[in-house]
Amino acid sequence: xxxxxxxxxxxxxxxxxxxxxxxxxxxxxxxxxxxxxxxxxxxxxxxxxxxxxxxxxxxxxxxxxxxxxxxxxxxxxxxxxxxxxxxxxxxxxxxxxxxxxxxxxxxxxxxxxxxxxxxxxxxxxxxxxxxxxxxxxxxxxxxxxxxxxxxxxxxxxxxxxxxxxxxxxxxxxxxxxxxxxxxxxxxxxxxxxxxxxxxxxxxxxxxxxxxxxxxxxxxxxxxxxxxxxxxxxxxxxxxxxxxxxxxxxxxxxxxxxxxxxxxxxxxxxxxxxxxxxxxxxxxxxxxxxxxxxxxxxxxxxxxxxxxxxxxxxxxxxxxxxxxxxxxxxxxxxxxxxxxxxxxxxxxxxxxxxxxxxxxxxxxxxxxxxxxxxxxxxxxxxxxxxxxxxxxxxxxxxxxxxxxxxxxxxxxxxxxxxxxxxxxxxxxxxxxxxxxx
Amino acid sequence: xxxxxxxxxxxxxxxxxxxxxxxxxxxxxxxxxxxxxxxxxxxxxxxxxxxxxxxxxxxxxxxxxxxxxxxxxxxxxxxxxxxxxxxxxxxxxxxxxxxxxxxxxxxxxxxxxxxxxxxxxxxxxxxxxxxxxxxxxxxxxxxxxxxxxxxxxxxxxxxxxxxxxxxxxxxxxxxxxxxxxxxxxxxxxxxxxxxxxxxxxxxxxxxxxxxxxxxxxxxxxxxxxxxxxxxxxxxxxxxxxxxxxxxxxxxxxxxxxxxxxxxxxxxxxxxxxxxxxxxxxxxxxxxxxxxxxxxxxxxxxxxxxxxxxxxxxxxxxxxxxxxxxxxxxxxxxxxxxxxxxxxxxxxxxxxxxxxxxxxxxxxxxxxxxxxxxxxxxxxxxxxxxxxxxxxxxxxxxxxxxxxxxxxxxxxxxxxxxxxxxxxxxxxxxxxxxxxx
Numbered sequence: 001x002x003x004x005x006x007x008x009x010x011x012x013x014x015x016x017x018x019x020x021x022x023x024x025x026x027x028x029x030x031x032x033x034x035x036x037x038x039x040x041x042x043x044x045x046x047x048x049x050x051x052x053x054x055x056x057x058x059x060x061x062x063x064x065x066x067x068x069x070x071x072x073x074x075x076x077x078x079x080x081x082x083x084x085x086x087x088x089x090x091x092x093x094x095x096x097x098x099x100x101x102x103x104x105x106x107x108x109x110x111x112x113x114x115x116x117x118x119x120x121x122x123x124x125x126x127x128x129x130x131x132x133x134x135x136x137x138x139x140x141x142x143x144x145x146x147x148x149x150x151x152x153x154x155x156x157x158x159x160x161x162x163x164x165x166x167x168x169x170x171x172x173x174x175x176x177x178x179x180x181x182x183x184x185x186x187x188x189x190x191x192x193x194x195x196x197x198x199x200x201x202x203x204x205x206x207x208x209x210x211x212x213x214x215x216x217x218x219x220x221x222x223x224x225x226x227x228x229x230x231x232x233x234x235x236x237x238x239x240x241x242x243x244x245x246x247x248x249x250x251x252x253x254x255x256x257x258x259x260x261x262x263x264x265x266x267x268x269x270x271x272x273x274x275x276x277x278x279x280x281x282x283x284x285x286x287x288x289x290x291x292x293x294x295x296x297x298x299x300x301x302x303x304x305x306x307x308x309x310x311x312x313x314x315x316x317x318x319x320x321x322x323x324x325x326x327x328x329x330x331x332x333x334x335x336x337x338x339x340x341x342x343x344x345x346x347x348x349x350x351x352x353x354x355x356x357x358x359x360x361x362x363x364x365x366x367x368x369x370x371x372x373x374x375x376x377x378x379x380x381x382x383x384x385x386x387x388x389x390x391x392x393x394x395x396x397x398x399x400x401x402x403x404x405x406x407x408x409x410x411x412x413x414x415x416x417x418x419x420x421x422x423x424x425x426x427x428x429x430x431x432x433x434x435x436x
Numbered sequence: 437x438x439x440x441x442x443x444x445x446x447x448x449x450x451x452x453x454x455x456x457x458x459x460x461x462x463x464x465x466x467x468x469x470x471x472x473x474x475x476x477x478x479x480x481x482x483x484x485x486x487x488x489x490x491x492x493x494x495x496x497x498x499x500x501x502x503x504x505x506x507x508x509x510x511x512x513x514x515x516x517x518x519x520x521x522x523x524x525x526x527x528x529x530x531x532x533x534x535x536x537x538x539x540x541x542x543x544x545x546x547x548x549x550x551x552x553x554x555x556x557x558x559x560x561x562x563x564x565x566x567x568x569x570x571x572x573x574x575x576x577x578x579x580x581x582x583x584x585x586x587x588x589x590x591x592x593x594x595x596x597x598x599x600x601x602x603x604x605x606x607x608x609x610x611x612x613x614x615x616x617x618x619x620x621x622x623x624x625x626x627x628x629x630x631x632x633x634x635x636x637x638x639x640x641x642x643x644x645x646x647x648x649x650x651x652x653x654x655x656x657x658x659x660x661x662x663x664x665x666x667x668x669x670x671x672x673x674x675x676x677x678x679x680x681x682x683x684x685x686x687x688x689x690x691x692x693x694x695x696x697x698x699x700x701x702x703x704x705x706x707x708x709x710x711x712x713x714x715x716x717x718x719x720x721x722x723x724x725x726x727x728x729x730x731x732x733x734x735x736x737x738x739x740x741x742x743x744x745x746x747x748x749x750x751x752x753x754x755x756x757x758x759x760x761x762x763x764x765x766x767x768x769x770x771x772x773x774x775x776x777x778x779x780x781x782x783x784x785x786x787x788x789x790x791x792x793x794x795x796x797x798x799x800x801x802x803x804x805x806x807x808x809x810x811x812x813x814x815x816x817x818x819x820x821x822x823x824x825x826x827x828x829x830x831x832x833x834x835x836x837x838x839x840x841x842x843x844x845x846x847x848x849x850x851x852x853x854x855x856x857x858x859x860x861x862x863x864x865x866x867x868x869x870x871x872x
Contacts, residue, residue: 017630019648053647142613149614156592156609173592173609177578178585194453210676211489212455213669215651232668233649239672240646243679244760250686251756251844252749262777266784269753273746273785277792280745287738294738298730302723305744309716309852310709312748313688313845317705320687324680341698348702349709356713408687408844409749416745 010039018051026054030065037066046077049086059086063098072101079153080106081126081234084113088123113228121205122198124238125219125228128153131161134168134186138179145173154216154231160189167193167218167226195220198227203327205230206238246327250320252407276409282417290424297427303361303374304423310353311381311419312412318342318389319411326397339390346386350379373430377423384422385415446475454487462490466501473502481506482513485522495522499534508537515589516542517562517670520549524559549664557641558634560674561655561664564589567597570604570622574615581609590652590667596625603629603654603662631656634663639763641666642674682763686756688843712845718853726860733863739797739810740859746789747817747855748848754778754825755847762833775826782822786815809866813859820858821851 013021013036025036025048037045049059063071063086075083075098087095087110095114099107109127116122130152132141141158149155158176160169169189179188195218196205209217209232219228248255252272287294294301325338354375362371389411396406449457449472461472461484473481485495499507499522511519511534523531523546531550535543545563552558566588568577577594585591594612596605605625615624631654632641645653645668655664684691688708723730730737761774790811798807825847832842 017648051647051649146613149610155613174585177582177591210669210672211487212453213487215668232651232672233646236646236668236672236675239675240679243676243683247679247683247686247756247760250683251752253753253756255756255760262780263784265777266781269750269781269785270788273749273789274792276749277742277746277789280742283741283745284738287741288735291734291738294734295731298727299724302720302727302730305719305723305852305856306713306716308741308744309719309845309849310713312848313709313712313843314705316687316845317689320683320689320691324683324691341701344698345702345705348699349705352706353709353713356710407749409745409752409848412748412845412848413745416741420741 006035006039013040014044018048019053021048022052022054026052026058033062033065037070042070042073043077046074049074050078050082052082056086056089060089060094063090063094068097069101071098075099075110076102076106079126079128080109080113081124081153081228081231084110084123088114088118116198119202120198121196121200121202121219121230122227124202124205124234125198125230126153126234127228129216129218129226129229130155130158131226132158132171132185133162134160134184134189136185137181138176138183138185138188139181141171141176141185142181145176154229157216157218157229159193159218159226159229160185160191161226165225167195167220167224169193170218193218195226196230197221202238203242206235206242209235210239246323249406250316250323250408252409272407276413279410279413280416283413283420286417286420286424290428293424293427297431299365300361300370300374300427301424303357304420306357307374307378307381307419307423308416310378311385311415314346314349314382315385315389315411315415316408318345318386319393319406319408320389322390322393323406326393335394339387339394342386342390343383346383347379350382353382354379369434370430373426374423377419377426380422380426381415381419384418385411388415388418442471442475449476450480454484455489457484458488458490461488462494469498469501473506478506478509479513482510485510486514486518488518492522492525496525496530499526499530504533505537507534511535511546512538512542515562515564516545516549517560517589517664517667520546520559524550524554552634555638556634557632557636557638557655557666558663560638560641560670561634561666562589562670563664565652565654565662565665566591566594567662568594568607568621569598570596570620570625572621573617574612574619574621574624575617577607577612577621578617581612590665593652593654593665595629595654595662595665596621596627597662601661603631603656603660605629606654629654631662632666633657638674639678642671642678645671646675678763682759685842686752686759686844688845708843712849715846715849716852719849719856722853722856722860726864729860729863733867735801736797736806736810736863737860739793740856742793743810743814743817743855743859744852746814747821747851750782750785750818751821751825751847751851752844754781754822755829755842755844756825758826758829759842762829771830775823775830778822778826779819782819783815786818789818790815805870806866809862810859813855813862816858816862817851817855820854821847824851824854 025033028036052059075087099110102110113122113127128151130145130148132144145155145158156173158171158173159167160171162168169191170193171185171189175188194208194212196208198219198221205217209230214232216229216231218226219230221227244255253269321342322338325335357378358371358375361374362368365371392411393406461469464472488495511523535546538546549558549563564587566581566584568580581591581594592609594607594609595603596607598604605627606629607621607625611624630644630648632644634655634657641653645666650668652665652667654662655666657663680691689705757778758774761771793814794807794811797810798804801807828847829842
């Protein structure tokens with residue numbers, strides 16, 4: 001990035017795809033970035049930020065390095081949905097300053113979009129789309145498409161609106177091209193149009209676009225007025241985000257947290273760790289209550305770690321299956337069938353694991369009757385773990401408690417508690433019955 | 437679905453979006469399906485199967501219910517990539533019969549596509565795309581687009597190929613529309629074109645389409661010849677599939693397995709359960725070796741379940757972070773930084789958990805020196821669990837062992853083993869030192 005080679009740099013840089021420009025940009029230091037702002041126009045920088053995949057907070061920092069007017073121009077050049085994603089992280093006074101340099105109409109659109117709740121259709125929609133009224137002809141429509149082709153984020157769907165901005169129909173560019181020039185739009189438009197409400201959750205939007213293989217989906221308000229569109233590329237990011245969240249919940253840690261400094265990331269794990277620490281106290285208390293048995297029957301008691309490990313695993317498996325089904329928004333009947341399925345799995349896995357465990361402990365302890373007792377404890381523990389794994393998330397979901405997901409370890413520790421109760425209980429009953 | 441109302445049914449059914457048709461179709465019984473085949477043309481059924489989201493095996497079953505000739509026609513009407521997804525599950529003799537009724541050219545394309553390895557670009561690509569040669573004009577290109585608009589799966593990218601089918605450039609329909617009719621294609625086409633090789637993994641394709649916000653990506657062979665394109669809607673399915681796989685691996689169970697009967701699903705979990713059962717034997721053996729200490733110092737030993745629970749959780753967290761980074765294909769340097777980060781997290785979480793644990797056990801056992809010893813055991817256990825969580829997948833990845841993912845429970849059980857070793861070791865040293 002030599003000063004003398006500014007033109008050469010500019011030429012080479014702009015030859016790259018904007019995604020690659022953004023990747024290179026991320027690796028520059030502050031001095032180098034300052035030169036990029038000097039060499040490139042606001043349009044070129046705005047295009048590049050459209051393809052920026054990193055954290056929005058970083059772009060907010062870059063904005064602080066630029067002259068305010070330049071920032072305004074960059075924002076104007078970006079697609080509104082991308083600009084809004086970034087400006088959501090800007091401080092209010094900075095935002096106000098930047099928007100002074102954005103034309104009134106676009107500035108108002110951005111202010112409007114910033115009001116929508118995070119993770120709703122409104123928050124991810126774009127306001128660059130093509131509209132036409134139903135009384136026009138194919139020729140007019142094609143003319144409009146050609147004019148807006150370089151500005152609109154997508155030109156492959158053209159939305160038909162009434163005078164009051166109500167969404168009336170939709171036309172694909174593909175379909176437009178196959179009709180005669182003089183055909184009237186209202187003869188060929190598709191209607192009714194599938195659309196989402198501005199307050200719908202982003203994962204619902206993603207599901208529709210995925211199921212119907214749309215390239216974009218219009219967003220309307222209660223009155224049916226067209227407010228924006230959601231493009232398939234934004235939806236891909238949503239799907240990836242949601243799946244990373246599910247994964248994070250199961251593990252009890254935010255796996256996408258690349259930004260935090262290691263120390264910060266470590267502190268983020270503390271609350272959950274302490275929660276587990278106190279939960280596992282339950283298990284300690286049960287063991288303490290049975291400590292006389294641990295002293296008397298040390299060897300059979302030792303095998304409890306095997307029961308705990310296997311039951312904890314069974315619980316995590318059931319949890320994962322249940323969480324996945326719940327996020328698919330299936331009905332109660334289907335979910336009851338799932339619980340039945342998990343119980344059947346618990347019985348089958350339990351019986352097999354129980355038999356092996358019984359043979360094994362019987363062989364080791366030279367006491368097959370005790371072995372069978374321990375095997376039964378294994379079966380019951382697995383069954384209870386499976387039940388916990390699917391019933392706990394289901395109950396939370398039905399109580400409409402806003403839980404963001406249950407980590408596998410929580411179910412494992414709960415099932416450990418029950419495993420230990422069952423195990424000691426069975427040993428106790430058994431020793432009484434057989435006077436061993 | 438009354439016979440008399442055949443026409444009414446047909447009319448209403450075809451008004452629905454093909455995704456909705458497919459959903460209704462799935463809920464029909466065999467008799468009702470037979471009527472659908474009778475009432476609808478092969479084109480209508482083929483369109484519907486293009487939007488079918490359920491398991492391909494189901495469609496194979498439906499094919500068996502239809503006359504063979506009708507199946508051939510349905511296959512011909514479907515987009516090749518979708519037809520191939522389904523035919524991959526058909527039995528060879530059925531496949532041969534169906535293809536007799538598909539025109540020679542398309543049948544050969546399908547045979548060709550069926551040869552590509554599962555989960556490669558070749559297996560998900562479509563052969564319906566638009567091509568043009570570079571010496572043509574914008575006018576010719578638009579004419580070709582209009583002609584193929586209803587058949588091609590996407591018309592929004594037009595690929596420029598040489599006489600020998602080499603991929604030379606690409607044009608978006610958007611860009612085509614903004615140029616004058618007489619402009620020559622080679623003046624305005626984008627070149628070089630980003631493409632993937634037919635043997636590239638589907639997740640790499642998904643990553644490129646996601647990063648660059650493409651609607652489609654061309655697939656070429658070693659010679660640079662264009663073989664097909666991959667559309668963004670196929671990529672969305674890949675992203676969802678891959679994330680479900682990651683999730684399944686962490687939980688040690690196939691969460692997408694909706695097809696298997698409950699009993700089959702239960703049996704699928706057996707091998708992994710038995711593996712864990714035997715692995716946890718390691719822990720039992722350590723405990724057995726220390727059984728004299730369990731008898732002598734029962735109360736301090738009981739607290740080991742807290743250490744095991746918290747360390748198991750820490751290991752699972754590290755594993756989840758590590759697996760996610762590995763699947764992002766980051767380099768060794770980044771991964772070493774990740775390991776450092778996890779060790780820092782281990783130290784921080786360990787120290788906090790250790791202090792609380794030390795105070796707690798000290799208070800309960802009325803012995804703060806012992807409490808501190810147990811706290812140190814907690815710190816070391818968490819540290820080792822974090823190390824295991826990121827080093828185990830990294831080593832497997834670097835040994836190029838084809839592991840499909842490591843379940844959290846495996847790391848938990850391994851870290852249990854080390855926790856118990858550390859815990860007993862520390863208690864032992866401590867009792868010797870302080871002669872308690």
